[in-house]
Amino acid sequence: MTKALFLDRDGVLNRELGRYVASVDEFELLPTVVQALKFASDAGFLLIIISNQGGVAKGLYGMEAVHAMQRSLQEALDSWGVSITEGYYCPHHPDHGLCLCRKPKPLMLQKAIARFGIDPARSFMIGDGQRDMDAANAAGVNGILMPSNGDLFEVISALPWA
Template sequence: MLIILDRDGVINEYDGNYICSADDWHPITGSIDAVARLCHAGHRIAIATNQSGIARGFYDVDELDAMHDKLEQLVEAAGGCIDLIAYCPHHPDDHCRCRKPLTGLLGQIQSHYHLDSLAGAIMVGDSRKDLEAAFAADCQPVLVRTGNGTDTERHLDARPIPGAEVAIYDSLSTFTDALLSAEGW
């Protein structure tokens, strides 16, 4: 199964401030192991992340690459593999098609895997934008309470995403526990 992860707030710590360097990029406890366990169970992992800090001038593509190299090295050291990291470098005012909640990043992932659709894929995020993108691309949306997830959950109660059933877990690690348990791992 294809599992698409948001980055900030799902894999790494995120408090609403931009993460501008590899030194400032810190994984959430258990997230790297969770990615490795998903890989070990045969799941393919892709990441879809908005990174408007590039357009805002907070960091450049080389620094983003350093953050992603750090992430990939940690996952590989734990025995896992990230197949693809798709990111949107644009400012929200650029009106691009790749910035979540639009589905351009998910389209890149679908194309990478040569899939007719993303039906059956799971997308894990911590924001409403992640959930809306997942639903629009026919993925199963999953919310984690890390990062912005607790606030997102509170707002979902007041304003649900029409037609979307959103599974909610405390973290990527608890989502992984539940998924692998259901699969008999």
């Protein structure tokens, strides 16, 4: 079984703006993200984004914008030989109906765990919100809470490498 680093998106990979990040123009990678993901990839972790994108349910942007943002992150990683394994996005919002996937529910993590044969006990979920930690705990993954827009390299380089 392999191990994975599950990553919240806004405030962890790109700047949390305090509002929905609606387009690739607003998707600003945080300064140490590329080095951080290179470090984790070299340590043998799959890199999997787990993100609530309720702005889709609200009609503020579409999934094509979400995918464009993931592509722009991947482009920044290309020259480092690092790949995002997969991104899981919940496009729902409770104002527009309930769903089974929105964090703090663990379904997006559980889907990834099943699909890629991941050992949750050797895996980590890094997020800047309590719902990230709750989703991690419910999936049996180690939750690491970091400050929003903090230094991801500092966080990852201090992890206990399982």
